[in-house]
Amino acid sequence: MAHERETQALDRVAGRLSWDQETMMPRGAVEQRAEEMGAMQAMLHARKTDPQVGEWLEDARAPDAAGAAQLRLIAHRYARLTRVPADLTRELASLTSRSQSQWAAARADDDFAAFAPTLEEVVRLKREEGAALADGGDVYDALVDDYEPGARAADLAGIFDDMRPGLVELRLAALEGAERAPVSGRFAPEVQVALARELAERFGYDLNRGRIDMAVHPFSSGSGDDVRITTRVSENDPFNCLYSTIHEVGHACYEQGIDPAYHMTPVGQGVSMGVHESQSRIYENQLGRSRAFCEFLYGRMCDEFGDIGVPDAEAFYATVNRLHRGYIRTEADEVQYNLHIMLRFELERALIAGDLQVRDLEAAWNDRFKADFGYEVDRASNGVLQDVHWSVGLFGYFPTYSLGNVYAGCLHASLRADLPDLDEHLAQGDPSPATIWLRDKVQRHGGLYEPREVIERACGERPTAGPLMAYLKEKFGGLYPG
Amino acid sequence: MAHERETQALDRVAGRLSWDQETMMPRGAVEQRAEEMGAMQAMLHARKTDPQVGEWLEDARAPDAAGAAQLRLIAHRYARLTRVPADLTRELASLTSRSQSQWAAARADDDFAAFAPTLEEVVRLKREEGAALADGGDVYDALVDDYEPGARAADLAGIFDDMRPGLVELRLAALEGAERAPVSGRFAPEVQVALARELAERFGYDLNRGRIDMAVHPFSSGSGDDVRITTRVSENDPFNCLYSTIHEVGHACYEQGIDPAYHMTPVGQGVSMGVHESQSRIYENQLGRSRAFCEFLYGRMCDEFGDIGVPDAEAFYATVNRLHRGYIRTEADEVQYNLHIMLRFELERALIAGDLQVRDLEAAWNDRFKADFGYEVDRASNGVLQDVHWSVGLFGYFPTYSLGNVYAGCLHASLRADLPDLDEHLAQGDPSPATIWLRDKVQRHGGLYEPREVIERACGERPTAGPLMAYLKEKFGGLYPG
Numbered sequence: 001m002a003h004e005r006e007t008q009a010l011d012r013v014a015g016r017l018s019w020d021q022e023t024m025m026p027r028g029a030v031e032q033r034a035e036e037m038g039a040m041q042a043m044l045h046a047r048k049t050d051p052q053v054g055e056w057l058e059d060a061r062a063p064d065a066a067g068a069a070q071l072r073l074i075a076h077r078y079a080r081l082t083r084v085p086a087d088l089t090r091e092l093a094s095l096t097s098r099s100q101s102q103w104a105a106a107r108a109d110d111d112f113a114a115f116a117p118t119l120e121e122v123v124r125l126k127r128e129e130g131a132a133l134a135d136g137g138d139v140y141d142a143l144v145d146d147y148e149p150g151a152r153a154a155d156l157a158g159i160f161d162d163m164r165p166g167l168v169e170l171r172l173a174a175l176e177g178a179e180r181a182p183v184s185g186r187f188a189p190e191v192q193v194a195l196a197r198e199l200a201e202r203f204g205y206d207l208n209r210g211r212i213d214m215a216v217h218p219f220s221s222g223s224g225d226d227v228r229i230t231t232r233v234s235e236n237d238p239f240n241c242l243y244s245t246i247h248e249v250g251h252a253c254y255e256q257g258i259d260p261a262y263h264m265t266p267v268g269q270g271v272s273m274g275v276h277e278s279q280s281r282i283y284e285n286q287l288g289r290s291r292a293f294c295e296f297l298y299g300r301m302c303d304e305f306g307d308i309g310v311p312d313a314e315a316f317y318a319t320v321n322r323l324h325r326g327y328i329r330t331e332a333d334e335v336q337y338n339l340h341i342m343l344r345f346e347l348e349r350a351l352i353a354g355d356l357q358v359r360d361l362e363a364a365w366n367d368r369f370k371a372d373f374g375y376e377v378d379r380a381s382n383g384v385l386q387d388v389h390w391s392v393g394l395f396g397y398f399p400t401y402s403l404g405n406v407y408a409g410c411l412h413a414s415l416r417a418d419l420p421d422l423d424e425h426l427a428q429g430d431p432s433p434a435t436i437w438l439r440d441k442v443q444r445h446g447g448l449y450e451p452r453e454v455i456e457r458a459c460g461e462r463p464t465a466g467p468l469m470a471y472l473k474e475k476f477g478g479l480y481p482g
Numbered sequence: 483m484a485h486e487r488e489t490q491a492l493d494r495v496a497g498r499l500s501w502d503q504e505t506m507m508p509r510g511a512v513e514q515r516a517e518e519m520g521a522m523q524a525m526l527h528a529r530k531t532d533p534q535v536g537e538w539l540e541d542a543r544a545p546d547a548a549g550a551a552q553l554r555l556i557a558h559r560y561a562r563l564t565r566v567p568a569d570l571t572r573e574l575a576s577l578t579s580r581s582q583s584q585w586a587a588a589r590a591d592d593d594f595a596a597f598a599p600t601l602e603e604v605v606r607l608k609r610e611e612g613a614a615l616a617d618g619g620d621v622y623d624a625l626v627d628d629y630e631p632g633a634r635a636a637d638l639a640g641i642f643d644d645m646r647p648g649l650v651e652l653r654l655a656a657l658e659g660a661e662r663a664p665v666s667g668r669f670a671p672e673v674q675v676a677l678a679r680e681l682a683e684r685f686g687y688d689l690n691r692g693r694i695d696m697a698v699h700p701f702s703s704g705s706g707d708d709v710r711i712t713t714r715v716s717e718n719d720p721f722n723c724l725y726s727t728i729h730e731v732g733h734a735c736y737e738q739g740i741d742p743a744y745h746m747t748p749v750g751q752g753v754s755m756g757v758h759e760s761q762s763r764i765y766e767n768q769l770g771r772s773r774a775f776c777e778f779l780y781g782r783m784c785d786e787f788g789d790i791g792v793p794d795a796e797a798f799y800a801t802v803n804r805l806h807r808g809y810i811r812t813e814a815d816e817v818q819y820n821l822h823i824m825l826r827f828e829l830e831r832a833l834i835a836g837d838l839q840v841r842d843l844e845a846a847w848n849d850r851f852k853a854d855f856g857y858e859v860d861r862a863s864n865g866v867l868q869d870v871h872w873s874v875g876l877f878g879y880f881p882t883y884s885l886g887n888v889y890a891g892c893l894h895a896s897l898r899a900d901l902p903d904l905d906e907h908l909a910q911g912d913p914s915p916a917t918i919w920l921r922d923k924v925q926r927h928g929g930l931y932e933p934r935e936v937i938e939r940a941c942g943e944r945p946t947a948g949p950l951m952a953y954l955k956e957k958f959g960g961l962y963p964g
Contacts, residue, residue, distance in 0.1 A: 005517075005521075006521040006524065006525070009517050009518045009520070009521035009522075010518075010521050010522065010525060012514070012518050013495060013499055013518050013521070013522055016499065016502060016518075017495055017498065020498060020502065024506070024693065025708065026689070026690060026691050026692055026693055026707070026708055026710075027690055028688070028690040028691035028707050028708075029691060029706075029707045029708035031707070032494070032706050032707040032708055032745065032746070033708065035487075035491050035746060036491045036492075036494050036495050036498075038491070039487075039488040039491035039492050039495070040491075040492065040495055042488065043488070043492060043525065206510070207508070208508060208509055208510040209508050209510035209511060210508055211506065211508055224511075224514050225508070225510050225511045225513065225514040226507065226508055226510075226511035226514055226515065228508075263514065264514070264517060
């Protein structure tokens with residue numbers, strides 16, 4: 001465990017270096033930084049795959065449940081890293097360091113064909129990697145496991161297939177309703193950031209153990225006592241800054257909320273992408289976009305910005321939650337977001353299974369999009385080329401976004417049952433009863449339990465899509481009577 | 483060299499982590515960061531003392547002069563690190579991580595006796611370390627070697643002894659002159675920082691490969707394409723910000739100016755503290771506080787701040803260069819600074835030699851101060867407790883400050899001889915002829931030559947205190963006719 005603790009500390013340093021790269025690093029330092037990061041990763045890989053670690057694992061006996069979880073997580077990582085041949089790991093690292101810029105160029109040109117050969121190579125290597133990891137099991141499952149330990153694609157497909165018809169229907173009904181106007185007015189960047197900071201603290205983000213900076217794509221990073229978030233500012237759209245901040249605060253509060261006894265150990269971090277996303281989503285959507293909190297936020301925004309072109313809190317609530325036609329996943333609302341994910345999940349699963357070829361991917365994307373969204377993709381940058389994930393080999397990551405939404409739905413139903421007067425607090429700008437509930441039920445455990453077990457313990461039953469769908473129907477049915 | 487390149491990259495990461503600690507780190511992350519830094523240092527120590535490195539060094543043959551310098555630097559580091567027993571290294575690290583806060587507490591209480599037992603322990607361990615490093619040679623020389631490779635205390639003492647009477651005399655004569663008033667007016671922090679940024683660029687700092695942040699104690703960090711500086715702002719004293727920025731820019735330009743072929747190698751860094759300080763001092767003092775540059779800066783400050791309470795450029799020059807009575811090294815002017823250093827040099831040399839006991843240190847300090855400065859130290863925080871260095875085991879560091887001044891004096895005389903019309907450029911706010919000269923003669927070589935050799939090659943003769951003393955006499959004799 002002393003060796004592991006040092007490994008964890010070095011992992012934190014590598015994470016801080018990535019943060020620096022996105023926020024502080026001078027433009028001219030790109031190449032030097034790649035070399036620094038490569039050296040960190042090579043050193044960490046060597047530590048984590050040291051045969052000595054394998055020997056220790058064979059002899060180790062856990063003194064208690066937390067110790068057992070530590071050993072399980074270390075053994076899982078050791079098996080994961082040692083199963084993949086070193087040559088393949090190198091080949092993948094080398095390819096994905098080049099492929100991202102090729103994807104960016106192809107996206108700028110709306111030219112999928114230009115990127116297809118590179119993507120074919122990425123898919124080929126990821127299938128090889130998955131096969132090495134799967135050890136005879138399902139190859140795609142083995143890739144998902146990197147982001148959502150223990151999740152199985154067949155289970156995910158079952159959940160998603162149940163949701164899809166309801167979401168398509170809800171989408172159509174909601175879009176038939178009147179289009180809500182966006183806000184209007186002047187939203188000074190420094191006032192947006194000050195308000196975002198206030199909201200971050202209201203949602204429980206401890207700035208004594210964190211900080212907020214600007215970045216092109218907002219993210220959260222770090223764990224324990226140094227958990228930093230970033231945001232961005234769009235002068236015409238204050239919700240971009242405010243809600244991305246609340247989203248990242250959800251991630252950050254998860255990391256800050258973990259029992260300090262687990263700091264600098266494998267258990268001392270969020271357990272999976274899905275559970276992480278459940279926290280960011282419930283903070284952003286179920287709490288932050290609730291009618292009660294919108295009442296508060298409407299008042300605060302009028303204080304800060306004067307007339308924002310919205311007559312009252314109810315109209316503000318509708319504006320914050322409005323559905324609109326669009327192509328881009330990251331700009332999608334609570335309903336349509338999941339349709340975006342399911343599309344990617346099915347396509348990437350078929351790619352890895354070998355049932356879909358990269359040369360047919362764009363057509364498959366466009367067909368599926370038409371079926372779910374009702375209109376045609378107009379260009380590749382609005383379609384198959386919009387996300388960076390596949391270009392850097394992130395296969396198996398997408399489903400964790402919707403799984404996070406499903407988990408958030410379950411947690412929200414449970415916490416509402418436990419906190420009947422939550423809305424009164426939210427209307428005063430005080431989400432703390434909910435965030436304290438989440439810290440107690442989910443966050444403090446870190447990696448102590450398997451991901452699905454965390455949600456099951458918090459809610460008292462196995463997670464299903466039922467609560468999320470009920471919430472969405474109530475919210476968007478009520479907002480937009482078709 | 484591939485192994486060494488990775489070591490260098492990891493060293494850069496550790497340096498970046500220190501920068502983060504002083505500029506960005508949340509207050510609550512102190513303990514976690516100590517653990518992260520400890521893990522980085524342990525990992526780096528293990529890499530640098532790996533017996534494999536020793537074997538490689540035995541077999542290695544350099545292909546050229548640069549390769550020979552690389553091997554020399556790696557071998558020097560390997561010998562330095564492997565000579566000190568691991569137990570002693572650990573003991574020193576543990577002690578100095580605690581002793582700094584004890585020093586800070588004692589300084590706050592003006593109570594040297596409270597700190598003396600800890601300092602005794604530091605001195606004892608540093609003497610042990612020095613003896614292990616010296617391998618039969620002079621113990622203090624072995625400690626100096628960490629900061630100024632190849633320097634010998636006897637030579638330094640010779641230089642300093644030659645300078646001391648002249649400095650004491652100059653100090654007295656200058657203080658008899660009229661006291662110059664400081665500037666007055668309002669100096670808005672953001673305007674100070676903008677002007678500091680402008681000055682940084684005028685002095686050649688490449689902001690595309692660097693950045694400027696705030697810190698309590700300004701410093702420069704990094705090398706190659708990521709060299710960052712910090713500054714601080716005092717609302718009543720704009721020179722604090724402006725001249726500390728020019729000082730740090732001198733350090734940063736040295737690192738940025740090294741031949742890119744040496745990046746990420748041992749040669750790709752400033753060769754010693756003394757040569758580093760020669761760059762920061764010549765930028766700050768010989769160039770930045772020159773009559774010609776003051777002419778430009780006076781105009782710029784009037785543009786930015788309006789009436790600054792100084793009637794003309796000549797009075798501004800006198801203000802920027804005024805001598806005043808004081809106890810604190812870091813606030814001292816070009817003349818008195820060296821007296822502060824010589825005092826510390828002699829005392830620490832005697833401590834390490836065993837000729838002075840810690841219990842007698844405060845009295846020795848106060849006696850020497852009275853002799854050189856002419857008045858009594860009023861309290862320990864203005865005397866023996868003012869600097870952090872000894873508390874963290876930095877014995878042998880102080881003399882490099884004055885050595886840097888001596889080197890700056892030599893370089894300045896040479897560059898003035900080569901650039902007869904430099905003042906015309908400086909008066910236009912353009913130090914580039916001088917900074918280009920310094921890059922060509924000094925900076926680009928990095929660690930290719932031994933420190934003293936760098937100066938000798940740049941100036942065409944062995945460095946002595948003569949040029950510095952002549953410069954000081956001319957400048958401060960002329961400023962203050964006694």
